[in-house]
Amino acid sequence: xxxxxxxxxKVAGLDRVNVDTDQIIPKQFLKRIERTGFGQYLFFDWRxxxxxxxxxxxxxxxxxxxxxSILVAGHNFGCGSSREHAPWALKDYGFQIVIAPSFADIFxxxxxxxxxxxxxxxxxxxxxxxxxxxEADFELIIDLEKQVVIDSEKxxxxxxxxxxxxxxANGWDEIDVTLNFEDxxxxxxxxxxxx
Numbered sequence: 556x557x558x559x560x561x562x563x564x565k566v567a568g569l570d571r572v573n574v575d576t577d578q579i580i581p582k583q584f585l586k587r588i589e590r591t592g593f594g595q596y597l598f599f600d601w602r603x604x605x606x607x608x609x610x611x612x613x614x615x616x617x618x619x620x621x622x623x624s625i626l627v628a629g630h631n632f633g634c635g636s637s638r639e640h641a642p643w644a645l646k647d648y649g650f651q652i653v654i655a656p657s658f659a660d661i662f663x664x665x666x667x668x669x670x671x672x673x674x675x676x677x678x679x680x681x682x683x684x685x686x687x688x689x690e691a692d693f694e695l696i697i698d699l700e701k702q703v704v705i706d707s708e709k710x711x712x713x714x715x716x717x718x719x720x721x722x723x724a725n726g727w728d729e730i731d732v733t734l735n736f737e738d739x740x741x742x743x744x745x746x747x748x749x750x
Contacts, residue, residue, distance in 0.1 A: 556669075556670035556726045556727070556728055556731075557651075557670060557726050558723065558724055558725055558726035559651060559652070559670070559672050559697070559699055559723045559724065559726075560698075560699055560700060560724050561696065561697070561698050561699065561700070562624070562625075562651055562652060562672075562696070562697045562699075563694060563695070563696045563697075564623065564624030564625045564651065564652070564694060564695065564697075565620075565622055565623040565624060565625065565692060565693070565694050566623055566625045566626075566627055566684065566687070566688045566693045566694060566695050567614065567615055567620035567623035567625070567626050567627070567650075567688060568614060568620070568626075568627045568628075568684070568685040568688030568689065569614050569615070569626060569627065569628040569629070570614070570628075570629060570685045571628065571629050572629035572630045572631060573629075573630065573631045573634055574628055574629070574631075574632050574633070574634070575633075575634045575635030575636075576633060576634070576635040576636050576637075576638050576640075576641040576659075576662065577635055577636065578598060578600065578601065578635075579597065579598065579633065579641040579644055579645065580593055580596055580597060580599075580638065580640045580641050580643075580644040581596065581599050581600055584596040584599065584640075585638065585640055590643045590647075590669070591643075591647055592647065593640055593643045593644035593647045593648075594644055594645075594646075594647030594648035594649065595647075595648075596644060597615075597644040597645060597647075597648040598613070598615060601613045601615075602615060602616060618691070619688075619689070619690070619691040619692065619693075620688075622649070623649070623650070624649055624650055624651045624652065625650065625651070625652045625653075625654065625695055625697070626645065626650045626652070626653045626654070627653075627654045627655070627681060627684045627685055627688055628653065628654070628655045628681075629655060629656070629681070629685075630655065630656050630657050630678070631655075631657055631658070631659060632653065632655040632657070632658050632659070632662070633658050633659040633661075633662025633663065633665075633666075634659040634662070635659070637661040637662075637665070639665045639668075639669070641662060641665065642662070642665045642666045642669045642671050643669060645666075645671065646669060646670070646671055650671070651671060651672065652671065652672045652673075652674060652697055653666065653671065653672075653673050653674070654673075654674045654675075654676055654681065654684065654704065655673070655674075655675065655676075655681060656675065656676065656677065656678040656681050657675060658673050658675065667719045667722070667723070668728065668729065669728075670723065670726065670728065672697065672699065672715075672723055674697070674704060674713045674715075675713060675714070676704065676711050676713060677711075680704075680711045683709070684704075684706070687706065693706075694706075699715070699720060699723060699724055700724070702714065702715060702720075
């Protein structure tokens, strides 16, 4: 996985609450077994009209939001079912970071396990960022080491568990952590051989 230490990116605002995982990635697209290829189906029912054309009124289809790597959304983002496909779809679409006042717990943890940074900020700060995201080419800097979100005018602090901070900063998943102990595991297995 790619590490996240300091990320500068364009912001897309999704000023909606209780965005559930079935809206993030609808169930009919869950047939793939790879973690890639889901971005094209992200928010499918909102992004596209019934005839397959883009819904011009949907937030992510607006020109100022094209190419964004940071998503700012409302309360309880990622609620609903526990499908891991939701962060896969967001990441495959190009988002590295999701900022909201609150997340569903399983979704939050699935983001971390898949190399995405979910950031909880106070509602007033999120509302400020959502308003600014309406501007063309609004960007933020996310400094994971200092745990701050920086725009041209303000800094917003966020909390993250030290374990996940280290994982994201190093670009590790849980398999990588195990592989860090490969020599010790091999030595243990050799010492346990019988016969």
